[in-house]
Amino acid sequence: MLIASPNARQFSSPRTQVEKEALVREWMQCAQPRALQFFSTEAFLESVLLKVVEGIDRYDDPVLDADATCAPWYGDLNKDGKPAISVVMPGHSAASMHLVNRTLPFIFAVDKSFQLKQVIAGL
Numbered sequence: 774m775l776i777a778s779p780n781a782r783q784f785s786s787p788r789t790q791v792e793k794e795a796l797v798r799e800w801m802q803c804a805q806p807r808a809l810q811f812f813s814t815e816a817f818l819e820s821v822l823l824k825v826v827e828g829i830d831r832y833d834d835p836v837l838d839a840d841a842t843c844a845p846w847y848g849d850l851n852k853d854g855k856p857a858i859s860v861v862m863p864g865h866s867a868a869s870m871h872l873v874n875r876t877l878p879f880i881f882a883v884d885k886s887f888q889l890k891q892v893i894a895g896l
Contacts, residue, residue: 775828775835775846775856775873786831797822800836800881808880813863818880824848824858825873836881846873 788796800822801815812818828848829835835844846856849870856873 774843775877776843777846777850777854777856788826788831792831793823793826796826796834800826803836804880805883811863811879817863821858821860821876822880824860825877828856828858828873835877848873 797819801819804818808818809815812821825848828846829844830847833844849857849859851857851870851872857870858873858876859868860871861868862871
């Protein structure tokens, strides 16, 4: 889970572009088939993941770090102050804000966990 950093945009240790791309490649290995279907191409899914990686510190990994509980988010926030990314979704022409804490489970959670999260969230 990502939480808005009180010092938004002030990374203690930002990743290099090479490190960002390497982490996206690692994450792609964990993406669920529904994410690959929804985002239509691997390149588009990679671009979404890159936006997420750009909002987290070098030492945080909300996907692969089994011990992670919360990680500070240094990226954009939605109008309610929650971590968000701006994405032009398939079939749309304009970008819209999407909550990172909903996007990541959609991409990575196994089906049973994802379905349970939807029930709990009332979706």
